[in-house]
Ligand SMILES: Nc1ncnc2c1ncn2[C@@H]1O[C@H](COP(=O)(O)OP(=O)(O)OP(=O)(O)O)[C@@H](O)[C@H]1O
């Protein structure tokens with residue numbers, strides 16, 4: 001039964017007079033977006049929203065009480081939008097059994113769904129994702145210098161900003177702008193949390209997202225709601241669509257998302273907008289911001305060298321491209337090649353540039369950073385300086401903290417921000433709840449091992465170093481007993497009556513066998529010959545050895561933007577695993593120190609049949625390539641298969657404690673998080 005209310009459009013109607021139909025559609029759109037929280041006085045001028053249920057037979061009738069002025073404007077286009085929303089809200093409002101036929105009654109006129117059905121207006125979230133996906137370009141990035149386009153990227157950005165009517169408002173955004181190779185997202189997230197804790201209304205724009213594009217936009221620390229997203233998304237989309245020309249086509253994905261972020265922050269009147277650069281700096285679409293309050297440059301290293309250049313100097317020059325004349329800037333300790341360029345550029349622009357040391361435990365006063373890994377002390381130190389500079393420039397530092405003692409520790413609000421900032425997929429630990437819930441519903445708890453995922457989206461050499469250090473430290477802390485060899489394992493296990501392998505001697509937890517597994521994928525533009533050996537070496541140097549590596553294709557692709565709710569299980573196992581086999585070959589070479597010649601057929605066969613549970617027992621030291629098969633690793637044809645295989649292995653064996661490091665790709669990390677949440 002569907003319940004909906006009769007709503008009157010009093011004030012909306014006044015707003016509509018003389019407007020074009022697009023405005024009508026948008027306002028109806030806005031009203032419906034807000035309808036599930038019940039329209040109240042004040043929301044976009046909607047006068048009232050009285051509950052009145054109208055249900056005739058199995059048809060649902062929507063009555064819109066409005067005057068003839070509104071009716072005149074409320075043309076078929078608005079009805080189409082209305083009809084789409086009836087469908088959308090059916091889900092969102094959790095109303096059940098909606099009739100397939102919707103009758104919209106406008107005073108005495110009725111329009112049935114048949115007459116409007118052929119015009120589905122794309123206002124759903126999924127439709128927004130489709131629209132976003134259509135902006136993904138495979139073209140060479142033209143912002144840098146493509147002679148075939150009339151306007152350069154930043155010129156186009158300025159034009160889009162004019163179309164959206166944002167140019168004057170952007171100056172009021174009080175931006176903190178952050179570029180760098182690694183640590184941008186973390187630094188921005190710390191800044192956001194600190195300034196929110198200081199009492200400011202914050203906007204945060206980061207990239208990329210892990211599961212859902214909404215993650216990129218936070219208001220006051222919270223991911224933007226679907227309603228707000230849709231409101232601003234379709235607003236921007238329609239305004240731009242109306243104005244595009246051959247010379248000024250729709251912006252590519254990241255440019256659009258940047259514009260959307262700016263639109264959201266302007267409309268939501270944030271006190272501070274913290275904006276992460278997408279790629280590089282100088283030509284990045286976020287560099288349309290002309291007058292940030294303060295700029296930050298995080299750790300520099302080698303990434304996107306195909307675009308930014310293959311030396312640290314070239315990379316640093318791109319990043320320094322966000323400096324603005326006389327606007328203060330902060331950076332972290334860098335290699336001399338990078339630092340020289342930053343300093344030189346700062347000098348040219350009269351930018352006061354300060355190099356900030358990592359945050360010390362003393363300044364943290366015993367408080368633990370919410371983002372793990374020693375590298376976060378570097379990011380947090382930078383964030384603290386950016387916030388102090390922002391507060392000083394805006395005249396707030398003295399107001400807020402003049403009574404604070406002058407010792408070296410940070411103000412309470414800063415400590416609260418630093419200890420609560422959150423960002424998924426960066427040094428994140430997830431204990432698989434699937435095993436836990438099975439235990440709760442009555443299975444024998446002792447018959448289930450442990451499965452812990454360590455997720456970090458590192459994908460550049462420097463970030464892989466940071467990730468490897470974090471992982472090896474954190475698993476070291478968790479070790480209860482020395483690693484057991486496979487022969488010892490063999491002696492200890494027996495199969496119990498219900499098919500589980502159990503320890504034959506002793507019950508206590510110290511008998512748990514920790515097995516470190518690498519679950520890996522990276523984009524083909526990355527160099528696994530650099531990344532994988534670094535990962536193995538750094539972990540080994542602190543005594544952490546991987547038992548096995550599993551290579552999988554990611555589910556998410558760069559050709560489609562998906563929502564957090566899109567169905568991951570429909571994913572079809574990838575047929576083309578050539579890249580994963582290549583990764584496997586690099587891995588085996590790293591482990592064995594030599595190339596093991598394998599022919600293609602053998603490898604494909606290996607991916608089609610999943611490894612037996614015993615696969616997990618042989619540690620790398622005991623792996624010897626035999627019978628033409630790789631012994632230290634496996635390629636799985638899909639990620640869901642790999643995760644369920646790991647779950648089954650842990651579930652069926654109480655002696656196993658699987659510590660799975662997921663890294664190499666933020667897409668992979670996002671996909672695993674999505675699977676684990678289901
Ligand atoms: N200061 C740092 N030094 C080295 N590695 C870091 C540092 N900060 C973060 N990392 C690594 O980089 C990964 C991504 O961190 P973060 O999201 O903060 O950086 P980013 O610059 O936004 O990255 P991206 O290029 O993916 O947008 C982390 O998971 C971690 O492995």
Ligand SMILES: [Mg+2]
Nearest residue numbers: 181278279303
């Ligand atoms: Mg990057």
Ligand SMILES: [Mg+2]
Nearest residue numbers: 184185207208
């Ligand atoms: Mg980022």
